[in-house]
Structure formats: structure tokens, C-alpha cells
Amino acid sequence: MSALLRRSARPRPPVLHDRTTSDPLDGDAPAALRLVDVHKSYAQGTDLVPALRGVDLVLPAGSFSAVMGPSGSGKSTFLNCAAGLDTPSSGTIHVGGVDLTGRSADDLTIFRRDHIGFVFQAYNLVPQLSVEQNIQLPLLLAGRPVDGTRQEALLEAVGLGGMALRMPGELSGGQAQRVAIARALMTSPEILFADEPTGALDSRTGRQIIQLLRDASQQTGQTVVLVTHDPVIAAVADRVLFLADGVLVGHLTAPTATEVAARMTELGGH
Numbered sequence: 001m002s003a004l005l006r007r008s009a010r011p012r013p014p015v016l017h018d019r020t021t022s023d024p025l026d027g028d029a030p031a032a033l034r035l036v037d038v039h040k041s042y043a044q045g046t047d048l049v050p051a052l053r054g055v056d057l058v059l060p061a062g063s064f065s066a067v068m069g070p071s072g073s074g075k076s077t078f079l080n081c082a083a084g085l086d087t088p089s090s091g092t093i094h095v096g097g098v099d100l101t102g103r104s105a106d107d108l109t110i111f112r113r114d115h116i117g118f119v120f121q122a123y124n125l126v127p128q129l130s131v132e133q134n135i136q137l138p139l140l141l142a143g144r145p146v147d148g149t150r151q152e153a154l155l156e157a158v159g160l161g162g163m164a165l166r167m168p169g170e171l172s173g174g175q176a177q178r179v180a181i182a183r184a185l186m187t188s189p190e191i192l193f194a195d196e197p198t199g200a201l202d203s204r205t206g207r208q209i210i211q212l213l214r215d216a217s218q219q220t221g222q223t224v225v226l227v228t229h230d231p232v233i234a235a236v237a238d239r240v241l242f243l244a245d246g247v248l249v250g251h252l253t254a255p256t257a258t259e260v261a262a263r264m265t266e267l268g269g270h
């Protein structure tokens with residue numbers, strides 16, 4: 001993969017409160033994501049349903065992590081709070097040293113646009129826009145210039161060289177997810193969140209896609225956090241974090257799929 005994919009040296013938009021954090025567990029590596037005692041409850045009638053119950057976590061920059069847990073354990077809630085799509089009931093969340101706590105919805109939208117990438121299970125491409133227009137969209141929305149050379153290099157890297165003018169309706173699921181990955185990397189975000197990115201793909205295509213995300217993120221030094229139900233997909237990560245009943249109950253470093261599956265069985269997941 002081309003060195004062009006390394007994160008752009010172009011000045012980034014200013015962060016809201018720029019300050020450096022480091023991970024005491026990882027030497028001087030800067031923290032890409034830091035959660036301290038994060039709780040999230042949802043109102044259901046007169047009851048409060050706890051979805052996260054005191055999550056503490058530090059992920060170093062450049063790490064590739066998978067989050068697993070039984071259905072209802074709080075994975076999506078964790079991802080949505082960490083990505084600034086939802087706000088925790090209490091606790092603090094820092095992304096790249098920026099405290100997201102207490103931000104207005106507008107502030108969070110601007111922050112997400114400039115500093116966070118997303119890949120969703122459903123690809124979320126704009127059907128009326130070509131592949132290249134979809135990839136350029138986050139930059140255009142942020143009022144940032146499009147680097148044509150980087151775009152071309154990213155399309156090559158995700159195996160879509162020569163397909164810039166195709167429309168989403170002309171793509172397979174795997175190709176559509178490749179476009180979504182290129183789009184998420186185009187803005188050189190501080191951190192990329194992926195929610196079941198292979199969930200709609202057959203297992204062979206899903207494994208190709210996750211390897212591609214892994215390779216591309218390694219080249220760009222990108223921090224990635226993905227939620228998955230698939231132990232084979234999770235085993236591609238540096239570390240796998242396990243959630244149960246809204247609590248992080250452990251992690252495995254560079255595990256095999258068999259080790260991940262065994263831990264999930266212990267937790268009562270699938």
C-alpha cells in the first residue's frame with residue numbers, strides 16, 4: 001500500500017480543548033480514547049434501564065480493538081457514547097485528549113465531522129452520489145479541500161481502483177463497504193468506530209473486509225474500535241474487550257478466534 005495513505009500532514013481543524021493525555025498503562029503512548037466511570041441509563045416509562053455501569057477504558061493511539069459481549073450487554077451504547085453520538089448519564093469521555101462531556105449537540109456534530117470516522121453495518125452510502133462523491137462528502141461537509149491523490153490512493157488501497165464513477169447501486173455489499181471504509185479514512189480521523197461492519201456480508205467477504213480495514217488502518221496509524229459478534233473478526237484486533245451487563249469484564253490481547261469464542265461461551269454469548 002502506498003505511503004500516500006499515511007495520515008495527511010495537512011493542518012487539522014482545531015480541537016475544542018486541545019490537551020495531551022497519556023495512558024499510564026501504555027507508557028507514553030497518547031490515548032486516542034479514554035472513558036472514566038461512564039454510566040448510561042435509558043428511561044423506560046418510570047424505570048431507568050442501566051446499559052453501561054461504570055466503564056473505565058484507555059485505548060492508545062494506533063490500536064485496533066474489538067468489543068464483544070452477549071446481546072444487550074451494552075456494546076452499541078458504548079460505541080455511541082464513545083463516538084459522541086449519544087451522551088453518557090455520568091462519567092467522562094475523551095477522544096484524542098478532547099473532553100466530550102457536557103458539549104452541546106452542535107459542538108458534538110462538528111467534533112465528530114472533523115475528528116471521528118464511522119463505518120456502519122448498512123454502509124450508509126448516498127445512493128445518488130458516485131463512489132468518489134461519497135468518499136469526498138465528509139470533507140466537503142467540513143469545508144475541507146479534497147486531496148485527489150489521497151482519494152486515488154485510498155480507492156486503490158480498498159481494491160476499488162478504476163471504480164470512482166460507479167454508483168452505489170452498481171456495487172456488491174463488499175464493494176459498498178470498501179467505499180464506506182475509504183470514506184471513513186479520507187478525513188484522517190483521530191479514531192474510527194465500526195459497528196458490526198461485516199454483519200451484512202457473507203463470512204468470506206467479511207473477513208476480507210476486516211483484513212483490509214486492518215491493513216489500511218495500520219498504514220495510516222489509525223485507531224480503530226469495532227463491535228462484532230464474530231470471534232474470527234474479533235481475532236484480527238490487537239485486543240478484544242468483553243462487555244457483560246454494561247461492565248467491562250476483561251480483555252484478551254492478540255487472541256485466537258478459539259480463545260475469543262471460549263470467552264464468549266463463558267459470558268453466555270454467541
Ligand SMILES: Nc1ncnc2c1ncn2[C@@H]1O[C@H](COP(=O)(O)OP(=O)(O)OP(=O)(O)O)[C@@H](O)[C@H]1O
Pocket residue numbers: 042043044049050051069070071072073074075076077078
Ligand atoms: N434507546 C433505548 N431505550 C431503552 N433501552 C435501551 C435503548 N437502547 C438500548 N437499551 C437497553 O440498553 C441495554 C444495552 O443495549 P445495547 O443495544 O447497547 O446492547 P448490545 O450489546 O449492543 O446488544 P446487541 O448485541 O443485541 O445489539 C439493553 O438492555 C437495551 O435494551
